[in-house]
Amino acid sequence: MIDFKQELSKYQPILELERIEDSIHTSEVQDILDILQHLSKSANRNQTMQNQTVSSQPTQKR
Numbered sequence: 001m002i003d004f005k006q007e008l009s010k011y012q013p014i015l016e017l018e019r020i021e022d023s024i025h026t027s028e029v030q031d032i033l034d035i036l037q038h039l040s041k042s043a044n045r046n047q048t049m050q051n052q053t054v055s056s057q058p059t060q061k062r
Contacts, residue, residue, distance in 0.1 A: 014020075
């Protein structure tokens with residue numbers, strides 16, 4: 001049978017863990033920024049296409 005207290009006493013934390021956590025958080029932020037930039041560019045393209053469509057339609061006289 002496993003003695004959990006004895007096993008836990010053998011545990012030593014990984015020294016690089018903090019650097020790994022920082023790296024993960026940094027990459028997550030960069031991923032979010034990349035997604036926001038992509039969405040912004042897409043929204044600008046859509047707005048430009050809508051403006052071109054409206055301006056290219058002939059005006060109707062009443």
